[in-house]
Amino acid sequence: LLLLIACGPPAPPTVPEEALPAEAANAPDPLPSWNAGPVKQALLDFVERTTTTPGSPDFVPEPERIATFDNDGCLWSEQPMYFQLFFAIDRIKAMAPEHPEWKTTEPYASILKGDVNAALAGGEHAILELVMATHAGMTTEEFTAIVKDWLATATHPKTGMAFTDMTYQPMKELLAHLREHGYKTFIVSGGGIEFMRPWTEAVYGIPPEQVVGSSIRTSYAVREDGTPVLERLAELNFIDDKAGKPVGIHEHIGRRPTMAFGNSDGDFQMLEWTTAGDGPRFGMLVHHTDSVREWAYDRESHIGRLDRGLDEAEARGWVVADMARDWATVYGE
Structure with missing residues (x-):
């Protein structure tokens, strides 16, 4: 099973153990669905020590704490099709x-x-x-x-579960942990923006205004009774995938993320653009390696193909989370 951890040269400075509050050692585990190991530790170190501890040389002011997440295959499952x-x-x-x-x-x-x-x-x-x-x-x-x-x-044809129950418990814990430390969490997905917005707040705690996605054109109209409406047209407006993701982030969010999370080569440019910024940056790919609890796929998959990302993650300093190894649970079983 593949597990790549690289913090990139040079490694970001961290606050020494003695500089942390004494109560930190006794605090409850904020990521209980993540198994102990270098991936979990890298997440905790970056969020708690590197970027949000006053006095850290890489402290990030709260308005700049932006974390972007792909949805399909990163926050919920995507097999056998989106x-x-x-x-x-x-x-x-x-x-x-x-x-x-x-x-x-x-x-x-x-x-x-x-x-x-x-x-x-x-x-x-x-x-x-x-x-x-x-x-x-x-x-x-x-x-x-x-x-x-x-x-x-609606239910999934293989699992029989509601689709919104097939969201990843470890990632939902991470979303909550980030928000507790002043990060604003965004979805940046190739999926339809209007398909996601109705439910992301209830499921992930991400409100509709923090969802970026692909879209069709919308037009303003006034009905005969005087009611103003927005009508959905059968015309493409924007594809928020691959090179479109940094564009979507710029146009919707207006800040380069500090952290970016994905699972496929469709997320490559989002991680590339995020981690190319000045100061502390964090990129992570979720590698689907668990054929028992979910699905195992990467280079040859038509859905969520992960090939270039696996080849270049280590050199780019990106963390690769191995689902079978790093997650104690997938859906909160």
């Missing part, structure tokens, strides 16, 4: 009575026959068509209600 795609498929089935033409039109026909692989054989074009058909043509309020209704009843 959960938002499950949502789109269920929407196609629910909308089918209003679209009889879908019975003979791909990729809809294959979805209705239960052959998801055939439907997705059309690649990005097929996925984009499914997303546009299911995510546009309504107001933002209507879409929020649709997402919430789906999450309230």
Whole structure:
């Protein structure tokens, strides 16, 4: 099992043991779902000593304490396909009575026959068509209600769990620990921004204004009764993936993160841009190595592929968290 820990040359200065408050040694473990080891220690040292202890040479003022997290595969599972795609498929089935033409039109026909692989054989074009058909043509309020209704009843086909129960307990503890130390936590995901915003605050403690994601265009309109609405259009606006992530961070957040967390090569540029900044910086990749409690995948996976990140993490000073080794629990079992 792969475990890479590198603090980068030179290692960031830390506050000596004797400089820490005496009560720190007796404090409850803030990350109980993380196994003891260099990954957990690196997180604790960076958050508690390096960046938030007054007197540390690398102390970070609270307004600059920004931590960004990918969502799919970093905060919740993403196999055998992204959960938002499950949502789109269920929407196609629910909308089918209003679209009889879908019975003979791909990729809809294959979805209705239960052959998801055939439907997705059309690649990005097929996925984009499914997303546009299911995510546009309504107001933002209507879409929020649709997402919430789906999450309230939908379950994962393999685990039988609600999708929001397949969130990672170790990462939720980390989010809470960061906020306790003055960090503002953001999601920066390739997933749909309006798909995530309805539930991230309840599940992760991350409010909608701290969610950055891919989006379709939205337009302002006033209905005949005088009600102003925002309408979702079947047109791409922004793809928040790969090189788009630093752009999304700049446009939405306006500060370079101090810490960035991901799990795939789609997060590479976010970690690269974060750790290239001046002062103390921290990058971490979650490596999916646990085929018993979750899924084991990396270089050959079509979902959440992690290849370049594994090759370059050590040289770039990024921490690689091995899920099987470093997590005492995945979902809080």
